[in-house]
Amino acid sequence: MGKGIVKKLTGEYGLFFLVTLLLFSLWEWVIIQGWIASFILPSPSAIWISFMENHQLLLQVHLPATLIEVLIGFGISLFGGLLIGVGMHFSRSLEKVLYPFLVISQTIPLIAISPIFIMWFGYTIWSKVAVTILITFFPIVVSTYDGLKAGGNEYRELLLTMGASRWTIFKMVQVPMALPSLFSGLKMAVVYSVVGATIGEWLGASEGLGYFSRRMSGNLQADAVFAAIFLLSLLGIILFICISLIEKQLLKNNTR
Template sequence: MSVRSRRLHKKWRDGIPNLIFLFLCLAVWQISVDFFKLPLWLMPSPAAVIKAFWRTRELLWSHTLTTIWETTTGFILSIALSLVAGLAMVLSPMAKRLFYPLLIVSQTVPLIAVAPLLILWLGYGLLPKILTVVIVCFFPITVSLIEGLEVSDDDLLNLLKSMGASRWQMLYMIRWPNALPSFFAGLKIAATYSVMGAVIGEWLGASSGLGVYLTRSSHSFRTDQVFAAIVAITLLSLFYFVLITGIRRLALPWLNTKQE
C-alpha cells in the first residue's frame, strides 16, 4: 500500500466515528419528532428538512449565490487589508502602539449594532454586507498575522542584521515564512465567521441572500425551510474552511509532512 493510500485509509478510519455519531443524532431527532408528533412549525424532522431543501432548491440556490458573492468578496478584501495592517504594525512600532488598541476595542462593539449603521449609511445593496464580512474577518486574520510575524528566531534575525540585511529582507527571509502557519490559522477562523457576517447583514436588510431566505421562512412559520437554510449556511461555512485547509496544505507541504 502506497503512502497516499495509507493516508486516505487513516482519514476514512478516523472519520467513521464522526459519521456514526451524526447518524445517531439524526435518528434520535427523527424518532423523537415522530414519537411526540411534534408539529412542523415547531420542530421538523430531518426527513421534512431534506424535502424542504429539495423542494426549494432553485430558490435556495439563487439566495446562496448572493451570499457566496458577498462572502468571497469580503473575505478577499479582509485578507488584503489584514496584510497591509499587519505588516505596517510589525514594521512600525509606532503604528502598532496607535492602532493595535483600536483593533482590540473594535471587537467589543457587537456586530449587530454596527451592521444597521452600514445599511443606514450605504443602503440595501451588496456593499454593506461585504463590509460586514470584512469587519468580521479582519480581526482574526490581522492578529494571527501579527503574532506569527513577531514570533521569529532572534538569532537568525541578528545574523541577517549583522550581514547588513534590511527590514524588508528579514521580513521576506525569516518573518514571513515563520508567520505562515499562524496566518493560515487565522484564515481558517475567519472562514467560519465570514458566512455568518454576510447572513447577519442580509438579515438586517437585503433583497436576496440566505439571511433573507431565513427571515422570510421564519416569518411564514416554515420551520422546515429555516432548518434548510441553516444546513445551507453550515455547508457553505464548511466549504470555505475546507478550501483554506486545502490551500494551506499546498502552500505549506513541509508542515504537512512534519505533522504526519
C-alpha cells in the same frame, strides 16, 4: 484519486460520520415520537424535503448572493488585514495607533452597527460586505501581526550577525514562520465571513440565505429555515476546507 480521498476521509473521520448519523437518527426518532413539535424543531427528513422543494431558489438565487458577499468581504479583509498586520510589524508607532482601534471594533455589537451600514450603503451588497469585513478583519490582522512578531528570533539574530537586511530576514524567516499563525486566523475569518454576511442579510436584503431564512421564519416554516441553516453551515465548512488545503500545500512547499 476520488476513491482514495473518500477512503482517507472515512478512515480519519469515520467516528465523526458515525456519531453524526446516530445524532440524526435520534433527532428523527424524537420528532416521530412527538416529543418536540415539528414547527419548533423539524425532523431531518422534513428539512431534506423542504430543501428539495426549494433547491432551485436556494442554489441558484440565494446561495450565489451570499457567496459573493462572503468572497468580497473576506477578500477585502485579507488584503487590508495583511497590509496592516505587516505595517504594524514594521512600525511600532503604527501598532500603538491601530491596535486599540482594532480591539474597539470588536466590542461593537453587530446588531447595533448593521443598521448604520444600511443607512450608509442602503440595501445594496455593500452593507452586507461591510458587516463581513467588520467581523473578519480582526483575526486576520492579529494572526498576521502575532505570527510575524513571534517567529524566528534565533534565525533573525543569526542573519543579523551575517549582515542580512531587515527585508531579507522578513522574507526568508519571518514570513515562512508566520504562516501557521496566519492560516489559523484565515480559517477563523472565512467561517466568520459566512456569519457576517448572514447577519447583514437578516437585517436588510432582498436575496441571500440569511434573507431566505428570515422570510421563512416569519412564515413559521421551520423546515425551510433549517434547510437554509444547513446550507450556510455547509458553505462555511467548504470554505474552511479550501483554506486548509491551501495551507497544507504552502507549508509543504515551504518545508522543501
